[in-house]
Amino acid sequence: MPELPEVETVRRGLSPAMEGAKLARLQLNRTDLRFPFPENLVAAVEGRQIIALGRRAKYLLIDLEDDLTIIAHLGMSGSFRVEEEALGTFHHPRSKDEKHDHVVFHLERGNETLKVIYNDPRRFGFLHLAKRSELDLYPAFAQLGPEPTGNALDAEYLGKRFSGKVQPLKSTLLDQTVIAGLGNIYVCEALWRAHLSPKRAAGSIVTPTGRPKKELVLLTEAIRAVIADAIAAGGSSLRDHIQTDGSLGYFQHSFSVYDQEDKPCRTPGCGGTVSRITQAGRSTFYCPRCQK
Template sequence: MPELPEVETVRRGLAPVMEGARIERLELNRPDLRFPLPENFAQAVTGRRIVSLGRRAKYLLIELEDDLTIVAHLGMSGSFRIEDDVMGDFHHPRSKDRKHDHVVFHLQGPKGPLRVIYNDPRRFGFMHIWKRSELDLYPAFAELGPEPTGNALSEAYLAARFANRSQPLKSALLDQTVVAGLGNIYVCEALWRAHLSPKRTAGSVVTMTGRPKKELLLLTTAIREVIADAIAAGGSSLRDHIQTDGSLGYFQHSFSVYDQEGKPCRTPDCGGMVARITQAGRSTFYCPACQR
């Protein structure tokens, strides 16, 4: 499933053509994705201008005028592509089989008409409509923690959330109420950069008085850096993820531990080998030699 960097990459790819454009028509080729599409979806958005494209955790936010927002989730295989509506030529290679084109935004932008097409072979994605002024009340957002890219994520904040917790550090970081949008890949990579074992308890990086230890400062920095590096690389192209221009993300070529089982650790002079364990039913990759 696409993680935060992949969704942010999609947002950045769509923003130049969608922001400021008007929705001339919304074409729905089926009534549902993972869930039924919103009632009167096409009528609700037709004629409205797209104010901006945002993101919350792993959700894409298409913000419209008149206080409306389309909340979109890519699921396992969802992707967007951009098609020129005048010449009929694709700006970029087609990303998916057209039979899986389920939602088509017919837009009128500054440079003329175009289409933005949502394609989803597995149909695990979804779209909802919500008031922009009430996004904090959207069920999936109500208890989300701060973004890993924002100033709200600090070692002091994490210390308050981790204090006295016996939960494994990796599981605590995957808790979306602690940090929004962090997924399995980037938690593994951040823990490796901070040289912290995914098996140690969350409370072990906090002092008895509730202050962050040096390890937590390193971890907070590592989280910010790994997310920034992944966004700069266009995310990771695992299984179905693809960018809006049909190209692939390249951060998977920089994985230090994720999916690197049995390979030498990249930490200089470490000499350890990357191992895989299972935590809460999910694979965890780490170096037992240098992650303590």
């Protein structure tokens, strides 16, 4: 499933095409994806201008005029692509599996017309509609923690959330009420950068009074850095994820521990070997020698 950097990459790729454009027509090629489309979706959004594209955790937010927001989730295999129609030609190649083109946003900007197409072979994605002024009440957002890219995530905040926790660091960091949008790949990478074992109790890097120890400061910096690096690389193109122009993300070529089982640890001077364990049904990759 695409994680935060992949969704942020999609947002940035779609913004130039969608922001400021008029949503002239919304074409639904089926009645549902993971969930049925809202009954009033087409009537509510057609003819409205797209004000901005945002993101909350792993959700794409398409803000329209009149306080409306389309909430999109890519599921396991969803992707968007942009087709700019000019003089009968397309600047971007058509999809090779157009039978999975389930939603088409027909956009107008002045004399320019273009299409943004949502393709989803497994149909685990979805579109919902909400009032922008009530997004905090949307069930998936109501309990979300701060974004790993925002100023609200710091060692002081995590110190309060980790205090007294006996749960492993790995499962604590995957808790979306602690940090929004942080997934398995980037938790493994951040813990490796901070040289912390995924099995270590979250409360062990906090003082008895809830103050962050040096290890938590380093972990916070590692989380922010690994997310920034992944966004800069266009995310990771594991399985089905591609960018809006059809190109791939390249952060997977920089994985230090994720999916690197039995390979030498990349920490200079470590000499250890990356191991894989299972925690809460998820694969965890780490170096037992340098991650303590």
